[in-house]
Amino acid sequence: MVSILSVIALGFFLGMRHATDPDHVIAVSTIVSRQANVKRAALVGTFWGIGHTLTILFVGSLIIIFDLVIPPRVGLSMELSVGSMLVILGIANVRSFLRSMPSVPVSSTASLVHSHPHSHGDYVHSHSHGHDPEIHSHAAAQTPVSWMDRKFGRIGFYQHLRPLAIGTVHGLAGSAAVALLVLATIGNSRWAIAYLLVFGIGTIAGMMLITMSIASTLRLFGRTQLFFGRLALASGVLSLGFGLVLAYQICIRSGLLTNAPKWTPR
Numbered sequence: 349m350v351s352i353l354s355v356i357a358l359g360f361f362l363g364m365r366h367a368t369d370p371d372h373v374i375a376v377s378t379i380v381s382r383q384a385n386v387k388r389a390a391l392v393g394t395f396w397g398i399g400h401t402l403t404i405l406f407v408g409s410l411i412i413i414f415d416l417v418i419p420p421r422v423g424l425s426m427e428l429s430v431g432s433m434l435v436i437l438g439i440a441n442v443r444s445f446l447r448s449m450p451s452v453p454v455s456s457t458a459s460l461v462h463s464h465p466h467s468h469g470d471y472v473h474s475h476s477h478g479h480d481p482e483i484h485s486h487a488a489a490q491t492p493v494s495w496m497d498r499k500f501g502r503i504g505f506y507q508h509l510r511p512l513a514i515g516t517v518h519g520l521a522g523s524a525a526v527a528l529l530v531l532a533t534i535g536n537s538r539w540a541i542a543y544l545l546v547f548g549i550g551t552i553a554g555m556m557l558i559t560m561s562i563a564s565t566l567r568l569f570g571r572t573q574l575f576f577g578r579l580a581l582a583s584g585v586l587s588l589g590f591g592l593v594l595a596y597q598i599c600i601r602s603g604l605l606t607n608a609p610k611w612t613p614r
């Protein structure tokens with residue numbers, strides 16, 4: 349019993365360490381880079397961890413119970429999904445920064461029509477406009493966030509779907525390695541699945557602490573819109589670069605696009 353409890357405790361702390369993997373931290377940084385609210389950042393980390401845990405628990409349980417063997421091409425494809433997600437997140441942050449850059453006035457009424465980042469509720473964007481209703485190019489309700497709020501506003505869960513989806517994708521890449529390691533260490537299937545659950549709880553706790561730390565740092569050192577914009581750009585470029593390097597290693601060096609792919613769960 350003592351040895352089992354030791355393994356479970358080890359699983360929790362390994363789960364916390366797993367949350368600090370570079371691709372995990374970069375992914376949540378692209379979301380939290382504009383978020384200085386510690387409580388909301390903690391929710392981002394929590395939902396990322398929940399998505400990650402659900403995937404590891406589901407896929408890992410299938411591997412443990414049915415003794416499944418993951419083909420190299422499938423394993424590499426699961427890891428490639430993480431690289432693709434990082435590229436998408438990076439592009440989204442870079443585009444958001446570029447759209448927020450001031451533009452040259454397009455009208456002779458330069459004193460009235462101008463361009464700078466401005467908000468409609470929670471939605472921030474930039475385009476040429478004036479501060480009189482007849483000059484502004486669109487109504488306040490004609491924004492993507494307003495449209496989403498009208499469609500999904502009654503579902504309180506929808507604003508957390510982004511970190512949940514990202515965590516789910518990240519769980520795909522690590523589920524096989526974690527399950528195979530557990531199966532080799534713990535012969536009992538029930539205890540092995542329990543280990544996966546505790547490992548996931550540790551990952552949730554670790555990612556929640558990471559996102560809270562990021563948000564606390566932003567709140568302490570950066571309170572200006574320019575700082576948040578530059579940080580979002582930096583996290584976007586880092587995410588894009590890391591995702592491209594990961595995709596190169598998987599597709600070229602590991603041979604995903606060849607007839608003899610090589611994959612070692614890690």
